[in-house]
Amino acid sequence: MKPLQIAENIYSVGAVDWNISDFHGYSTDMGTTYNAFLILDDKITLVDTVKKEFADQLLDNISKIIDPKKIDYVISNHTEMDHSGGLPKIMHRIGENKPVFCSKMGLKNLSLHYRQKLNYKAVENGEQMSIGKRTLTFLETRMLHWPDSMFTYANEDRILFSSDAFGQHYAGPERFDDEVGDAIIPHAKKYFANILLLYSAKILKLIESVNAEGLAFDMICPDHGIIWRKNPGSIIDLYAKWSRHEAEKKAVVVYDTMWHSTEKMAESIVNGLSQEGVHARSMLLSKWHRSDVITEVLDAKAVVVGSPTLNNNLFPTVSEFLTYMKGLRPKDKIGAAFGSYGWSGEAVRLINSELEAMKFDVIDPGLRVQYVPDRDGIEAAFQLGEKIGKAIDN
Numbered sequence: 001m002k003p004l005q006i007a008e009n010i011y012s013v014g015a016v017d018w019n020i021s022d023f024h025g026y027s028t029d030m031g032t033t034y035n036a037f038l039i040l041d042d043k044i045t046l047v048d049t050v051k052k053e054f055a056d057q058l059l060d061n062i063s064k065i066i067d068p069k070k071i072d073y074v075i076s077n078h079t080e081m082d083h084s085g086g087l088p089k090i091m092h093r094i095g096e097n098k099p100v101f102c103s104k105m106g107l108k109n110l111s112l113h114y115r116q117k118l119n120y121k122a123v124e125n126g127e128q129m130s131i132g133k134r135t136l137t138f139l140e141t142r143m144l145h146w147p148d149s150m151f152t153y154a155n156e157d158r159i160l161f162s163s164d165a166f167g168q169h170y171a172g173p174e175r176f177d178d179e180v181g182d183a184i185i186p187h188a189k190k191y192f193a194n195i196l197l198l199y200s201a202k203i204l205k206l207i208e209s210v211n212a213e214g215l216a217f218d219m220i221c222p223d224h225g226i227i228w229r230k231n232p233g234s235i236i237d238l239y240a241k242w243s244r245h246e247a248e249k250k251a252v253v254v255y256d257t258m259w260h261s262t263e264k265m266a267e268s269i270v271n272g273l274s275q276e277g278v279h280a281r282s283m284l285l286s287k288w289h290r291s292d293v294i295t296e297v298l299d300a301k302a303v304v305v306g307s308p309t310l311n312n313n314l315f316p317t318v319s320e321f322l323t324y325m326k327g328l329r330p331k332d333k334i335g336a337a338f339g340s341y342g343w344s345g346e347a348v349r350l351i352n353s354e355l356e357a358m359k360f361d362v363i364d365p366g367l368r369v370q371y372v373p374d375r376d377g378i379e380a381a382f383q384l385g386e387k388i389g390k391a392i393d394n
């Protein structure tokens, strides 16, 4: 990724990672970017670095604009290593005595990641710092995505450097939202569903406080993916909607199967849901990655989970999915369970127990069919789909 001027004396200087396909358990089929921003002012300031392996690319990009040694300040909005991994190399190049501004938790977490002593300067929430013609404001955003996360707002430019928030794992030739259009939204949605969903309450509070303070944004620059400049408010509105757990008349039927019996039940449940006018989506876990399934769960009202019983237990992919979903804490969902079994048949009870632990409104007792569903079994699955559809309507 070549450096790009995004505003007067502000450059995007980060790196593109075309080939990453798994980002700590999240499938990144479109790669990602590690964005960093260089502000030329009386104090030349670098906002964030990149993953360790891309530090040379960052330095190369900066060198096309200025000698990196001229950088006066570094800001670390977030400690996670996709943004700070390049910090030791950058500091070695620009001078290890240069200040690194971060949140209080950032100071602690950076110190725990990188054992050499750097000149960390902890900033307070709301603290302002002049770098010449510009004033930067630091806003603590704990848990978006880590306890150390913060935003940096360039007051005069009305540009928000938002770290992980509003990002997307998307690598492409485009650098701005208006160059991609609405095709970027599914990537932002997947990012929210897999990275930020469990922090929904904090996001709503943050949006409220930003609105109360009357902050205006001409541009939102996340550390992953494209920059929002056409209508930055639109991604904030989507974050508010997703954080409120607003659901559509939609169901996800997610399952795995051993000998196609649970699959036949899934197909019939989908038909029953469709009969009730529900947009139903069937997702086989040996085909779909859990991060894609969660993206669909985000705005679905019902999650219907199917598993064969294997060794008195859940099928492993279903167990894994339930663990993943539980951690992300989707709310206000209807849940139901189904599955084929041979002789013991614990899977449906185990799924129901997990759905109840997630506080789903569970349609009890779910549906079990021994071995291969016959006509009655298929009809029972259809009726379960209809029942869930009616519950969505209520």
Ligand code: FEO
Pocket (backbone or CB within 6 Å): 078, 080, 081, 082, 083, 145, 146, 164, 223, 224
């Ligand atoms: Fe992009 Fe939480 O790191």
